[in-house]
Amino acid sequence: MSWKLTAADLSDLARGATLLGTGGGGDPYIGKMLVEQVLGTGSITILDPDDLADDLFVIPTAQMGAPTVMIEKIPAGFEATLALRTLEDHLGRKADATMPIECGGINSMIPLLVAAETGLPVVDGDGMGRAFPELSMETFAVYGVHGSPLALAGERGERVIIDTGDDDRQMEWLARGITIRLGGVGHIAEYAMSGADVKRTAVPRTISMALALGRAIRLAREAHSSPFEAIAETLSTTLYSHVRELFVGKVADVERRTTDGFAKGRAVILPLDPSSDDRFEIAFQNENLIAHHNGDVVAIVPDLICVVDHETAEPITTEGLRYGQRVRVLGISTPAMMRTQAALQAFGPTAFGLTEPFMPVEGETAAAEAALEFAATARGVGVAEEAHA
Template identity: 80%
Template sequence: MSWTLTAADLPDLARGATLLGTGGGGDPYIGQMLVTQVLGDRSITVLDPDEIADDLFVIPTAQMGAPTVMIEKIPAGTEPLAALRTLEAHLGRTAEATMPIECGGINSMIPLIVAAESGLPVIDADGMGRAFPELSMETFAVYGVNGSPLALAGERGEHVIIDTGADNRQMESFARAITIRLGGVAHIAEYAMTGADVRRTAVPRTLSMARNIGGAIREAREQHRSPFAAIAETLAKTLYSEVRELHLGKVIDVERRTTQGFARGRALIESLDGAGPPLEIAFQNENLTACRGNELLAIVPDLICVVDHETAEPITTEGLRYGQRVRVLGISTPELMRSPGALETFGPSAFGLDRAFVPVEHLGGIVISRA
């Protein structure tokens, strides 16, 4: 069902999107503040993908770059709409809706900025079902929509069109190089498609799911209930139905570097009682693997989410700090993200990992009670 979004929804949406972003997707607070500033007391129409016309013309919008750069290089706020307008001019066609390319952090907010400035509706779906570091890692691409032509806009009015045809990886490579030259952050419009394409290729209802998760965490805290049980209960009704607690402990080391346009590194989390080996999380913008010694507990594309050990407030990879007490959650992805084509595009081998994908529900995490 379609729904109306107001500024009051943004804190819950940002919290839930940060959880689904599995450590990446950019700083959600910055995105929330940008939308709040533009939206004011107006509202945005969020369209259910099952209710849109087959011939609706949709242009997704997003921010790209290293999350570590984004917290220091705040967007002007005009870039996302500029990217959309650039692609419209190139295609000779006007967008009738926009949508996220991923449901993590700031990139759940970027289409809302475009919607608030343009009056366009936003479709309740995205192309990753979480956050991934590369533009080619989209369910859109897996199921036959090309990312090109892509429009890229910089904060000083720069505009670039990239067209690599059906080669989405080359599109990512060119866009990444230009983003680095722009200081590490840029805004894009890409994967233009029809409403029928949206229904065929997108992960549905991730904006409303993010809002519901964020609201469930908030309400559980207000009512002194377990926010972790609230997460499990909320996700049980969605395509992300399996939730596991992978680890409870203290962050004892974070290795993080910004290189080639990405934030890469690892975090070590020691058990609170000091027993057993620490959990190691490897990340490239987003969390990719969670291992305790030689034991694999979760692996991409399933979600690996680091949250505060009491409040369940999500923690991004750039927000990880020594001494934080955290819980690490593993969450299953929808089946359309586990197909052979999907795993080839954004599974372990796409990141150069030498492990095969194993669903998180088949590994060693603890089932979280929904009561």
């Protein structure tokens, strides 16, 4: 069932999207401000994926680049819509709707900006179920929809079409190179697909989930109750049903560098009790990828590793990490469709050069049950055979 999103929802949505961004995806604050400016007192129609007509034509829109660059390089505001129009012209067909490629970070906002500027509805779903650093790391691609042709637009009106056929990694490589030469940030339209494809390949209802998360955190704080319990309760009825506290401590060191169009580095978190010799370390590439506690892996991509404020549960991005911050680290399970063998090849540990195997944050038994349930109900060809236990 479709619903209306207004400017009053954007702050809660941004908070929830920052949590789902797992440290990356770009801070949605700037995107929120751009949407508010264009939307005013109007509203945006959000479409439930199950209600889409099979022949509906959907073009996702997004921003790409290193989150650290996005803090200083503010978008002009028209780039994403320009990318959409460029791809429409190339394909010779107008979009009936847009949608996010990722629900985390600023890319929760870019399709809303396009919708506010064009009047298009936005599909309640995405292709990452969180944030990932590369365009090829999409459930769309895993289950048979490819990103090309891609349209990329810059802040001075530059427009580029990239068509690599079904080679999404080559598409990412070329788009990343152009984005670097645009100053580190570009806006894109890609993964054009039908409504039937959306229902088969997208992670459903992630916009409404991000909104519910952000609202739950705010309401819990206003009621002086635990925002962490609110997060767990909100997620308990979703595809992200398991939340685990991984560590509580103080940021002791952050190493961060921007290279090859990505923000890469690590963060070290030590216990609040100075007499303890515990050590917690997170490695990231735009997003948090792997967490070690005293050398042991406690969470790993594609599961979510979220750093939040120790008391308020306000999410903290990788570019926002600072020495001395008191934080909690949460591990959140991803949907079963993000844990099939094909999915793990696209955005599991080996896709980032990690040697550690995937280990479900909630434990192998619970993950196996979820995978079997997904395999039994999967609509994609071959998905059932690839279910990962």
